[in-house]
Structures are given as C-alpha cells and as structure tokens.
Amino acid sequence: MAVFAAFGTAARLTGGRVLLWSALGRLPNAMCPIGALLLVTHNSGSVWRGSAATGLLAIGQAVGGPLVGRLADRHGQRRIGLLTAAVNTVAILALVAASEAGRPLPEQLAAAGLIGLSVPLVGPLSRSRWVRLAGGDAELTSATLSLDGTVDEISFTAGPAVIGLLAALVDPAAGLLLGAGLVAVCATLFALHPTAAPGNPVQQRGAGRLLTTPYLLLLAGMALLGTCFGSVQVGVTATTEALGQPGAAGLIYGLMGGTSALAGLATVALPARWDLPLRLRVGTGLLLAVSLPLLAVGSVGGLALAIGGLGLAVAPQMITMFGLVERTVPAARLGEAMAALVSSITLAQAGGTLLAGLLAERHGTTAPFWITCTAALAALTLAGTTATSRRYRRTAGVLESAPAS
Structure with missing residues (x-):
C-alpha cells in the first residue's frame, strides 16, 4: 500500500x-x-x-x-x-x-x-x-x-x-x-x-495483568527516550547561551520536531518484512548514531544540523513502541497502557532535565549531551538484548471497530 x-x-x-x-x-x-x-x-x-x-x-x-x-x-x-x-x-x-x-x-x-x-x-x-x-x-x-x-x-x-x-x-x-x-x-x-x-x-x-515483562521493557525504553529529550533541551539552551545566541535555542529545538515529524510520515513506507521488534533494534542504533555528533558541536549551525539529525530517530522510535503496546497488553486496558507510556517519558524528561542542568553548571555545555548519548546507548543495549519477535508476539486481541461518521 x-x-x-x-x-x-x-x-x-x-x-x-x-x-x-x-x-x-x-x-x-x-x-x-x-x-x-x-x-x-x-x-x-x-x-x-x-x-x-x-x-x-x-x-x-x-x-x-x-x-x-x-x-x-x-x-x-x-x-x-x-x-x-x-x-x-x-x-x-x-x-x-x-x-x-x-x-x-x-x-x-x-x-x-x-x-x-x-x-x-x-x-x-x-x-x-x-x-x-x-x-x-x-x-x-x-x-x-x-x-x-x-x-x-x-x-x-x-x-x-x-x-x-x-x-x-x-x-x-x-x-x-x-x-x-x-x-x-x-x-x-x-x-x-x-x-x-x-x-x-x-x-x-x-482483562488481565498490565505490567508484563514486555510492557515493562517498553516503559523503560520510553523513559530512556525521555531522558534524551530532557538532556537535549538543556544542552541546546546551554550551548546557544555559551555561543552568544540564546534566542536560537527554541528554533533549534523545534527543528528536531520538524525532522521527527517527517521521519514519522516515512515509517509507513517501510517494508512489511521489517517487523516492529526489528524496527526497534535498528531505531535505537540510529538514535545512538545521531546522538554522537552532539559531543562535537562548536557552532550554532553545527548544533542545528546535529539536532535536526537527532529528530530523524525520535518519531520512528515512539511509533514503534506504541505499536508494540498493542501486542503486549490486554485490549481492554489499551488506553491506560498508552497513557502510562506517556507518563514514563514525561517523568524521565523531567529527570533528564534536572540532571543535565546540574552537570552543565559544573562541567560545561557538552555535559548534557553525554547524558543523551549514555541514554541512547542504554536504549540500544535494552532493545538489542530484549526486542525479539518471540517476546513481542501478539498476545491480546484488539477491540472491534466502532462506526465512523
């Protein structure tokens, strides 16, 4: 299609x-x-x-x-x-x-x-x-x-x-x-x-138990992605201030949202043989790869390019994990499960922001991006060792469709 x-x-x-x-x-x-x-x-x-x-x-x-x-x-x-x-x-x-x-x-x-x-x-x-x-x-x-x-x-x-x-x-x-x-x-x-x-x-x-092992793994993955968000936000703010252009922070951070939205649209074109567990493993690898250039930025232009590249890995990761939820939780608790994933990323983002702020104050503007890369490495390790088709096989049916108007 x-x-x-x-x-x-x-x-x-x-x-x-x-x-x-x-x-x-x-x-x-x-x-x-x-x-x-x-x-x-x-x-x-x-x-x-x-x-x-x-x-x-x-x-x-x-x-x-x-x-x-x-x-x-x-x-x-x-x-x-x-x-x-x-x-x-x-x-x-x-x-x-x-x-x-x-x-x-x-x-x-x-x-x-x-x-x-x-x-x-x-x-x-x-x-x-x-x-x-x-x-x-x-x-x-x-x-x-x-x-x-x-x-x-x-x-x-x-x-x-x-x-x-x-x-x-x-x-x-x-x-x-x-x-x-x-x-x-x-x-x-x-x-x-x-x-x-x-x-x-x-x-x-x-409906059955919500906190199964596969679902807990998804919560952990979302938390690591939230940590990336929080640390990147602080890192962008600290870097633009250090470079004397604090007003560019919002535009640069927004650039990540723009490239992420485009990447999200592109995920529907991925071939069917790329099942969701494979997408999660590949996606976390991409997340780490595009995080590493953040450690070497020295200009506003370089920072914008690095942040734009980071956005390419964000939406596909979120879409994949939301898609895997449907396979791992009872259909009657799907709304609760989706909301808990959002809570996971929200809390982790707040924690990442706090930690990144403390490290930026003590160790300079690059310190928040070390948190980003560490969280991305942890996400890759988690997905690489746990995201298998056997673990994320379909275990719960979906509810019947409702009429549209």
Missing part, C-alpha cells in the same frame, strides 16, 4: 473532523507547561516559582495520565473525556486568575497540579482508538500510528512556539487562555465523536 493511500484509508476510518479535533485538542498539552512557566515567572518575578508550577504540572500529568486512561477504558472515552475536558479548562483558567491576581503560591501550584492531573489525554486515547479501529490489520495499524505520531510531533513543536509568540506580542496569559479554549472546544468534540470507545467495566476488571 502506498504511503498516501495508507493515510487516506486511515483518515476514512474516522472522517476528517476527528483528525482536526485530535490535533487541536492535544495542542494544550504542549502549551501548558511552558505557558505556566512564563505566566508565573512574569507575574511573580521569580523563575523558581514558575519552575515549581511547571514541575508540579508535569508530576500531576505523570500521575493522572494512567488513572485517566484506566477510567476511560472502564467507563468509556466519551464520559471520561468530557469530564476531564471540563475540569482541565477550569484548572487552566484558575491558574491564570490566581497568577494575575497575585494569589499565594500554594494556590497557583494547586491549580497547576490540577491541570496535569486532568489532562484529557487526547493523544493516548487517539492512539488506542486508532488501534481498535484498525481491527488487527498490521499495515493499517502502522499507518494510523505513523499519522498520529506525526500529529504529536507537530503539536509538541507548535505548542511552545504559539505560547512564546503570544507571550511576546500580547501577554503571557494569552497562550494559556487559548489553551483553555482549545480544551473546552476541541477535546470535548473529540470525546463526543462516535468513534469514542464505549468502555467495558466488567471486561476491564477481568
């Missing part, structure tokens, strides 16, 4: 509208962390306070994601999606109101934590929806997950850019207000779409 034909078939599973709601509905997930940082820092005059709000938001998301995913599997994406969209909208507005009014820091932190806890999980639930609609067709599943991975990369690149632009041209609060509006409208429409999984409390309770 040709690339565009595969995507056309994937789009016809749901219709064009749900793709739009999915893309716009997950955008606030990328906007809120940097938006909270800019807003609280601007209104309080303290970077530490802004960082605290962002950190608590990330922790809330890591904790709340699997819980929301489990509830969606049990009670249906529509009911849980509508509830979380409403709570998340209120929480974003509460943070804006508390920060603008200069309320005590605990009130602002509580609002930030609630934002993280109540994220509607449009991305993870979209992926579980795609897998269910593909009905076990391996080629169609690959196409839909590639499409979804590309949407993710675009959102995580565009979100911070939109926030930064609105903060510079309008006000730091403007980006978060836009995010609240997108959640209220688009996440709600995504939840209301007829393709939303209905949920099955009885089946979900008796």
